[in-house]
Amino acid sequence: MALQRLCRGSGALGCRRSSGLQGQLPGKLVEALRAVVGTPNVSTALAAREQHGRDESMHRCSPPDAVVWPQDVEQVSKLAGICYSHGVPIIPFSTGTGLEGGVTAVRGGVCFNLTRMDRITALSTEDFTVAVEPGVTHKALNNYLRDTGLWFPVDPGADASLCGMAATSASGTNAVRYGTMRHNVLNLQVVLADGRVLHTAGQGRHFRKSAAGYNLTGLFVGSEGTLGLITQATLRLHGSPEATVAAVCAFPSVQAAVGCTVQALQACIPVARIEFLDDVMMAACNRFSGLSYTVSPTLFLEFHGSPSSVEEQVRQAEEIVQLNGGSDFAWAREPEARNKLWAARHNAWYAALALRPGSKGYSTDVCVPISRLPHIVGETHRDLQESGLTGPIVGHVGDGNFHCILVFDPANLAESQHVKEFATRLARRALALDGTCTGEHGIGLGKRHLMREEIGELGLTVMRQIKATLDPKNLMNPGKVL
Amino acid sequence: MALQRLCRGSGALGCRRSSGLQGQLPGKLVEALRAVVGTPNVSTALAAREQHGRDESMHRCSPPDAVVWPQDVEQVSKLAGICYSHGVPIIPFSTGTGLEGGVTAVRGGVCFNLTRMDRITALSTEDFTVAVEPGVTHKALNNYLRDTGLWFPVDPGADASLCGMAATSASGTNAVRYGTMRHNVLNLQVVLADGRVLHTAGQGRHFRKSAAGYNLTGLFVGSEGTLGLITQATLRLHGSPEATVAAVCAFPSVQAAVGCTVQALQACIPVARIEFLDDVMMAACNRFSGLSYTVSPTLFLEFHGSPSSVEEQVRQAEEIVQLNGGSDFAWAREPEARNKLWAARHNAWYAALALRPGSKGYSTDVCVPISRLPHIVGETHRDLQESGLTGPIVGHVGDGNFHCILVFDPANLAESQHVKEFATRLARRALALDGTCTGEHGIGLGKRHLMREEIGELGLTVMRQIKATLDPKNLMNPGKVL
Known part of the structure; x- marks a missing residue:
């Protein structure tokens, strides 16, 4: 998503109490978390929890029951193991710039703020590869690379975490030439629900291609934290244009x-x-x-x-x-x-926001075969007129992906509802034209009801089977995607 | 693999009797298969079975118990359902140009020869997409596209089936610019073990990118027939260079x-x-x-x-x-x-073969970070000299992938053994340099023993869990990859 910020300050919509453990974790569990990362790196304070219960979308804040700040993968592994043994949900968090409510703790649990893991390692200018932790944003990486003649082109607009971008299969304006995260992630270090550490392409490997077994890297890219916590991403770099x-x-x-x-x-x-x-x-x-x-x-x-x-x-x-x-x-x-x-x-x-001062924005995210763009943009214009909604359009036209930036008054519940209904109509229009309801923002909370229509009953069944296999207790970012 | 043919005529190594049902299927099962595709499209004749029990590798022929020639996906679905209910293995077959024994029926079963499904459909020159059935080879597709200004660049050397290339994650000489099959498959129609038909990106969808749920397309690309039978692939096309x-x-x-x-x-x-x-x-x-x-x-x-x-x-x-x-x-x-x-x-x-008239060839397939190429090529030269083996090297150097074409006398069992040992040493050398044992040929039969070393114990466990989830009876091309 190449918009600078979406639904900035949506926290104004207010926080709901977490529906899971009601902000209360067993004292033993909190003690165990503290034993791993130290007392200052665990918080159950309301302010911290509310700050971690929302992203930049219009989804209501759902705070976790606690926030932890691990410093390395060993700590993440131990913390996950503790949550697993207590049957408590695990929600990853880095920059909070997501657009589909992916970090909301709809079932409570422990939010893993991974921003203090911010090392850039294993840069190889000959191999065009680098490894980054979740605290590294794409702007930070490109600053780091400035004098190397290399860069990382995937740019979703917001200065998002690269591991978060891997988790949501981000893309942005450069994707037409350089591909999306799916094309530019070579390996992932992932902490599974029970704390085991998986290297999707084998530990330390950073080759450009392989035909060795199932593409686990590809499976975790776009899984939105529902299969595991990405703690390191090995990325493919490109030569900076002259x-x-x-x-x-x-x-x-x-x-x-x-x-x-x-x-x-x-x-x-x-x-x-x-x-x-x-x-x-x-x-x-x-x-x-x-x-x-x-x-x-x-x-x-x-x-x-x-x-x-x-x-x-x-x-x-x-x-x-x-x-x-x-x-x-x-x-x-x-x-x-x-x-x-x-x-x-x-x-x-x-x-777009300035069209209606005081308004908020919501960005749709459909992607269709490029030949269908004139038709769907025309239909969308008609729908906007009939609905009386304001929604200028901006799109990555080379990919067939466009965003309708709906500006609305968040205090007007009827209008908010109209926006949601419009977004669903637009998504269904894209699905009818062989497209997808999300080109790059992900499913998160808001598009789960469209998954069956997009992927079919069997596709959804297969995804659920994979989820159940890798996360049998349904603790990894529960309530998202599926 | 950009070599024209590998291990041509390896059938000379002879066929072993199938170890599964010993060439005998229950009469009821054969009758049921005939009821779906008609009697002429089912064969239990030894000649047909032996012809389908090998590819172009040095792996010994293992014939299936029967061969079927379905005409469309409905027939494939019904045939798979029959095999599933009888607990009989299912092995996909198209051009037989694989290089790692992927089509050998090591546990017997029914070979699905899919070459009569050879339709090219849904070509969109505006969307740069086309859908092909398993009987369509990459040369046939490019002939078909000749006057459109478009082409499909992935070229593994042999005139392989595009669906087979998707199954083995093929690449070849153009991959450095245009990517491998992993980058150029947009959607797959897959018949699962029990006959259900899955569309990995949703039926008929052919968008360029999506962030909707798990990347099932990516999971099936490179799965070598062990998760399902690919019956249609939707491909991304490119503009023909001027x-x-x-x-x-x-x-x-x-x-x-x-x-x-x-x-x-x-x-x-x-x-x-x-x-x-x-x-x-x-x-x-x-x-x-x-x-x-x-x-x-x-x-x-x-x-x-x-x-x-x-x-x-x-x-x-x-x-x-x-x-x-x-x-x-x-x-x-x-x-x-x-x-x-x-x-x-x-x-x-x-x-390479002409270096020793009457010899056979075996191609290794390691891929390493490009900076490691000089080292590994040097080591490989030394190893060849010490082993007294002949093995000229050709490689897709932009990807770090190279092939050592080992030429040997297949009648000399000691030499064949030396070739295998050399290949394993080379693979381990690549693994020690953060590389992979297979850049583009796949694991098949011959590299299963290297999977744990490459991907790690947990990676292998996760792959096995996915296999068990999607193919609980272990009927899809059993004995391969894992």
Whole structure:
């Protein structure tokens, strides 16, 4: 998700009491946790619990019964073992920037705040690999890599933890060229419910490919903490582009913008970013940032490569833009000029919120085959008009993934309900077009009711069987995904 | 695996009687199979069974008790249900080009020959997707796509079935740029042991990315038929490159060739193929094809893109080649000239076999972090000399994956044993360097003893738990992988 922040401050929606152990853990259990990490690293204070019971989504806060701050994997393993023997839920937490309520403690339990595990190890500039702990965010990693000529391209917008991004199968604006977390995680260290430590591709291994048995790494990427706690991720790095060019262009219709995207991909232009903003979003961006872009469906592009390669990419892209009736093609090379050009895209979230001062935002997350985009965007526009809702659209059009940023008054319960119903209608529209209800935010709490429709009865059964096998007591982030 | 054929004619090693039902199935079961697919599509004849009891590896033939030829997924489902109710093993078979004994019926059972299911459906040139049945090979698909401007890049050398390639997590020479089957399969239709039909990403869905629940597609890719029968694969296609340039260059050492590869990747040259041949292999190729390449470590490269982009790539690559002491840099643009330039690489397998007329070949398949390649290739050379074995090396150096083509006399049992021992030593050497025992051929029969060393005790336990969950009677291709 390339929006900067979603549902910031949703804690204002208030915290419900945890439904599990009602904020009370057996004294023995708390003592055992303290014995592992020390008294200051265990908290049962309401403030700490409430702070850990929510993410940035519109889901109501559900505080855990305690929060622990382990320092290393051995401590995580011991803490999990204690929770396991007491039958107490385990919820992972790092930056809290999730968008689907993934960290809410709907059954109470112990929240594992993993941010103090923040080591970056095993960097190999020859192998293009690095290993990170859950406290390392993608911005921190890229700062660390600055002088190496390498970078990690997956960027979900918020400065999320890389292990958290692995847990939710994050992607963002660079995915069209560099892939999602599914393509860029090589190995995971995972603490299972009972405290055992699994290395999904074998301890310390960081090869680029393998055909040795079941792809356990792939199974844990996107499992949203329901199968185990990710305590280290080995990532695939990429060479930093020598040159970068940003471009923006306007189109007469959604169809034209999507047609341009398809043709650019068919022409093998290795576009690094290709983002779509609809006319409502563009108008909002103009108003918010004092810009004067044409108010029509617009593509924001970015090209990476050698100086001459990016120039050629720009030239090819401009041709395709013109063939599709695009106009006002502008491009920029230097960082400052690029940032200025992309300002509208970068500020899209805030521009949307500014449409209704005091409002909150909720982002939908459907992803469809790219050919279905014009149809679903058209239907979504109609639905917004009929519903009287405000929801500018921004999307990773090269992936077929788009977000409708619904801005609403959280105090207006009827409107909040309308937003939820709209989101479900949109998800079902995507499902009917062979798409998915979530391209990159995950299922969390809010989309569980859509899982059966998306994956089918047998798919859901198989997922539940896998969950039951790896977490027989249903302690790992219970109530999520399935 | 980019070798044309491995262990061709290994049937000469002879067939062992099936150890399961001894070639005899209950008459009722055979009748039930015939009722589903018709009498001509069920065979219990020895010739058919022996033909289906082997692949192209050095593993001894183990014939199934019967072979069935279903025509569609409904028949596969019914046939599986019958086998399930009788407790009889189910073994998938398509082109039989596997390299690790994956189709051998070590416990007897019914072989499902899926080659008559050969439909290509749901091609979408806008979405870059297509669905194929198990009878469709990658060459057949690329022929079908010829006029669409799209292609499917994963090419394991042999003209394998795409569903079989999904089952074994195949890759080959293009993987450095386009990824392996793990990156290019979007959805699978799978018949489970009891006949139920699973769609791993939901029926008919063909989106580019999703964060909806566990990645079942990724779990089945590489499962080698041990979790279910793949009856359809939805694949991601790529735009055909406008221009292609092939190049070859010689290096003073393995270190120099690998250094050149690392630098090319760090410079973000989007090389499509980068293949390494050692001096022994080059000498063999010269002799086999009447060529006069320098006998030293050599890289074969291929560049894809627009005409000016590939020219720039070649220019950049040539610079890096020179920086690493490379010489004799030759390149070609037209198909005929390219084929001539790459002839040595294309004929590597036959050139290796020709080193000892009448010999057979066995290909190792380790993959290590690329920085470890010089070390492991050096050690492997030493081991070959000490063992008195002949084993030229060819590798997908951009992935860290290489094959040592061991040529030996199959009638000489001591030598066959030496080959096996050498392969295990090499695999352990790769494991000690954080690598894998199999980059792309799979575990099959021959590498099961290495799984624990690679993935660890807990990893193996988790894989076994997943297997037991999805195939509780252990009927799906039993005796493989785990």
